Amino acid sequence: MRGRETIIGIALMALLLVVPAVASQAGEPFYVTLATRIAILALAATGLNIALGLGGLVSFGHAAFFGVGGYVAGILAAHAMSMEPILLGIPGTKQMLVIWLVALAAGGLLALAIGAISLRTTGVYFIMITLAFAQMVYYFAVSWPAYGGEDGLPILLRNQFPGVNTLKPLPFFLICYVLLAAGLAFFALLRGSRFGAALQASRQNDTRLAAVGIAPYRVRLAAFVISGAITALAGALFADLNRFVSPSMLSWQMSGELIVLIILGGVGRLSGPVVGAIVYVVLEYVLGGITERWQLFLGLVLLVVVLFARGGLIGLVAGRARHG
Amino acid sequence: MAEPVLAVSGLVKSFGALRATDTVDLDLRPGEIHALIGPNGAGKSTLINQIAGALRPDAGTIRFAGEDITQLGVAERARRGLGRTFQVSSLAPEFSALRNVMLAVQAVSGSSFRFFRPVMGDARLTGPAMAALERVGLAERARIPAAELSHGERRQLEIAIALALGSKAFLLDEPMAGMGPEGSKRLTGFLDGLRAEAPILLVEHDMNAVFALADRITVLVYGKVIASGSVEQIRRDPAVRKAYLGEGA
Ligand SMILES: Nc1ncnc2c1ncn2[C@@H]1O[C@H](COP(=O)(O)OP(=O)(O)O)[C@@H](O)[C@H]1O
Ligand SMILES: [Mg+2]
Numbered sequence: 001m002r003g004r005e006t007i008i009g010i011a012l013m014a015l016l017l018v019v020p021a022v023a024s025q026a027g028e029p030f031y032v033t034l035a036t037r038i039a040i041l042a043l044a045a046t047g048l049n050i051a052l053g054l055g056g057l058v059s060f061g062h063a064a065f066f067g068v069g070g071y072v073a074g075i076l077a078a079h080a081m082s083m084e085p086i087l088l089g090i091p092g093t094k095q096m097l098v099i100w101l102v103a104l105a106a107g108g109l110l111a112l113a114i115g116a117i118s119l120r121t122t123g124v125y126f127i128m129i130t131l132a133f134a135q136m137v138y139y140f141a142v143s144w145p146a147y148g149g150e151d152g153l154p155i156l157l158r159n160q161f162p163g164v165n166t167l168k169p170l171p172f173f174l175i176c177y178v179l180l181a182a183g184l185a186f187f188a189l190l191r192g193s194r195f196g197a198a199l200q201a202s203r204q205n206d207t208r209l210a211a212v213g214i215a216p217y218r219v220r221l222a223a224f225v226i227s228g229a230i231t232a233l234a235g236a237l238f239a240d241l242n243r244f245v246s247p248s249m250l251s252w253q254m255s256g257e258l259i260v261l262i263i264l265g266g267v268g269r270l271s272g273p274v275v276g277a278i279v280y281v282v283l284e285y286v287l288g289g290i291t292e293r294w295q296l297f298l299g300l301v302l303l304v305v306v307l308f309a310r311g312g313l314i315g316l317v318a319g320r321a322r323h324g
Numbered sequence: 325m326a327e328p329v330l331a332v333s334g335l336v337k338s339f340g341a342l343r344a345t346d347t348v349d350l351d352l353r354p355g356e357i358h359a360l361i362g363p364n365g366a367g368k369s370t371l372i373n374q375i376a377g378a379l380r381p382d383a384g385t386i387r388f389a390g391e392d393i394t395q396l397g398v399a400e401r402a403r404r405g406l407g408r409t410f411q412v413s414s415l416a417p418e419f420s421a422l423r424n425v426m427l428a429v430q431a432v433s434g435s436s437f438r439f440f441r442p443v444m445g446d447a448r449l450t451g452p453a454m455a456a457l458e459r460v461g462l463a464e465r466a467r468i469p470a471a472e473l474s475h476g477e478r479r480q481l482e483i484a485i486a487l488a489l490g491s492k493a494f495l496l497d498e499p500m501a502g503m504g505p506e507g508s509k510r511l512t513g514f515l516d517g518l519r520a521e522a523p524i525l526l527v528e529h530d531m532n533a534v535f536a537l538a539d540r541i542t543v544l545v546y547g548k549v550i551a552s553g554s555v556e557q558i559r560r561d562p563a564v565r566k567a568y569l570g571e572g573a
Contacts, residue, residue, distance in 0.1 A: 192442040194430045194449075197419075201427055204416040208424075211376070211414065212489060213402035213431040222437065321418075 005318035009271035012278065013184075017177060024170040032169040033241070034285060038277045039176040040237045045261040045273030046183045047230030052259065053268030054191060055223045056203030060127045060255050061114065061134030065228040067141065067250030068110055069103040069235025074153040074245035076102065081156060096161045096175070099236050107232020108225045110137075115224035119217060131252060138250040152246025159240050166240070176237050180274075183230055188270050190226070199223050200268075231258070260298070264305055266312025269321060275314050326354050327390070329493050329523055330375070330406075335384035337370055337547075344370040345381065346547035350525075352493055357515065357524045359534045362544035363567075368527045369411050371544070372497050375525070376408045377401040389492060403431070407491025409482035411498050411527075417471035421462055421481050424470055425453035428488040456488040457481075461510065476503040480511075494524040500533055512536055535559075543567075 016035055023031035044066050051057040076099050079085065079092025086092060093099065114133045121129055147153045157167070164171045190196045198219045201209045206216040239245040248254065257280070265276030283301070287294035309316040328351035337345035344367040352358050360368050373379040375386055377398040385394045393401055402408075415424050426449045430436055433448060443449055457463045460480040465473060470481060479499055486494055499515075500508045512533045515524060519539075528534050534541065535555055542552040543564050551561045558564055 189440045189442070192444065193440055194436050194438040194443055196439075197423065197427055197430065197443050198436040201416045201419065204418055205414060207378070207398075207410075208414050208416055209427070210378075210398040211402055211408060211410075212428040212485060213399050214427070214436050215397065215399040219436065 005269065005271060005314060005321075008314065008318055009184075009274065012271060012274050013181065016274070016278070020170060020173050029169045032173050034281060036169070036173040036176050036241050038274075038281045039173065039180045040234050040241060041258075041261060041281065042273045042277035043176070043180045043183045043237070044231045044234035045258050045265075045276060046180070046187050047227045047232075047234060048258045049227075049262055049268065049273050050187060050190065050199075050230070051224050051227035052262055053272065054196060054199045054203065055220055055227075057119070057220060057224060057227075058127050058259070059118075059130045059224070059227070060252070060259065061118075061130030061132075062228070062231050062258050063250050063252065063254035064114065064134040064137040065107040065111060065231040066235035066238065066254060066258070067137065067245070067247070068106050069232030069237075070239035070245035070249045071141065071147065071153070071235075072103040072106050072232070073099050073159060073236040073239040074155055075147055077155045077157075077159055078147070078153060094157075094159045096159045096166070096236075096240070099159055100233055103232045103236035104229045107235070108229035110232075111225045111228025112221070115221050115228070119220050119224060131255070134250065134252060134255055138247055138252075141247040141250055148246070150247060152244055152248075155239060155243045155245070158243055172240070176241070179233065179237065183233075184270060184274070186230075191270070195219070195222070260302060262312075264302060264312060266314035269312060269314045271314050272312050275312070279313065328353050328387075329389060330525070331387045332371075332375065333385055333387075335371070335374060335386070336382045337367075337374060337379060338382055343547045345374065348384070348544070348547070348549055350542055350549070350552075352523045352525050354523055355519055356539040357519045357526055357537045359538035359541045360525060360527045360544060361529075361531075361534060361541060366544040367547040368544055369497055370547075372408065372495050372525070372527060375495055376406060402489060405490065405492030405522075406495065407486030407489045407493070407522075408495040409479070409486060409497055409499055411501070413475075413478035413482055415470040415478060415481060415485075418469055420467050420469055421457060421473060421477075421484075422450065422453055422466040424481060425456050425484050425488045426450065428456075428485045429453050432488070432490055452488055456484040459487060460484045460514065476507045479503060483511075483514075492522050494518070494522055496524060497527045498529060499526070500528055500530045508533060 020032040020035035048062045051059050076092045077094055080094045118126055118129045142150050160166055161175055166172045198214050202216040202219050209216050235249060261276035261280050262272055264279050266272035283298055284294060287297050305312060311320055330352040332348060332350040335345050335348040362368055374381045377396060385392055388406060426443060429449045429452045457466050460483050462477060462480050462484060465477060500511055508530055515537055538555055541555060541558040543550050545567050550567060551558055551564045
């Protein structure tokens, strides 16, 4: 049923492009911001989907990578504004391209450190240890006054991209959208590759993987690093969207939100994070306008999905995933 | 006599008070089928698991292809050419039969750290994988997820994977179990030819198959080797008749 999933995925991506374009024409920038939020969360969840969906690694600490990406954007921008070097004469920057590279590297390195230890455990222990690491990063950010501590760090002017006016909502949305599309293409390629085969086999049966001569730990660690790097990239965009980064990006609620997105949309499915992010953000907007307790309804939707649609919403409409 | 491909010496493994492997010596020579028999709970699977690296022995050494592999992990031993099957099939259940074998081909043919080229169109993977499936008679079932294969087919798939690994020795843990008489006969014929490719350490309860195939038999009871020798020697051995084959066997 991959055919139908592809069609639905393309349709949703088209919708995600058309709605903000129309809204922008109609002078409704708020909807552009909403679509940008969807694109960024979907990218963050696509990163997590590599670890969680393909590798079966239920990381409850991906907010650490998301937040570190955000702080990379915030800190580099702050130093660029103040003209003070960060360390050893390294200057800050307002250039998104540089910020993204640093965010990818920082997310990947942090994931290497966290993963190297966490991946020695499995199951509930893995969930708890990734949570514990993320909480450590969270409290570090809260108690580190140089970059705002608890209050967070504003980005006074959105960072720059050559030839694009990032201060306007639609161009910035398009940047995020293109990165999401690239992230999805990367996910699809990875899933179909040798590495993807080994990673998915490690989720299904790591005894089998080892018995053919592939050590599961190394495969998982590489996947975790890639996963953390992509989620950190999304974090950098998120900070630029809000022009603000704070420890809340590092909180366990954020980690949970990313997991919820994937479960809603479809674990391990290419379009799962997109479906999940759309449903999540739209519910938040529609129900959040009616009641403060909109998450109660989110919980109900999640419950229904977990009980009746194990393949997530995409599985409900496009059927079970099949591997050639 | 040819140098053994695999040599186990002084192997000991205890689970609590239970000695599942009790100072076992055993070897596997080029071109032979060495059958390992014994009643349920004798420690046959435990021995296979130690040779494959899934269990660490408490004492003793395992040499393979001239090297001490006692300290190596499962994956490293598999890369060196120890191909095993599991008593209870252990496969990637969502993957098709073909993709299960392709995983072995990719492990042998180089790195699994290739991130972009799609595997499904890659003839360097699908070609050898299909060939292995054909050899075990599973080619028509190539596209079926492993979870949907019959019990016997899963056993065949495990053997196809070991073949695709280009194994230098096979460790087969009850490959005939649950196969039915027709399937057992076909597999017996197949294993008969396979020994020329690489020697086989065969754990099997089907005595017809064992007596038809084995060059040598080792009998394990309560973790100890109680007899080892040719088929004729084992058939005549009084201790074996008493402990295992049962009087009058
Ligand atoms: N992981 C384990 N922990 C504890 N006891 C085990 C374990 N594996 C096997 N045993 C015990 O070791 C003995 C040998 O088991 P096994 O090797 O499976 O026998 P066989 O394959 O000859 O039937 C049995 O008594 C079994 O209960
Ligand atoms: Mg057994």
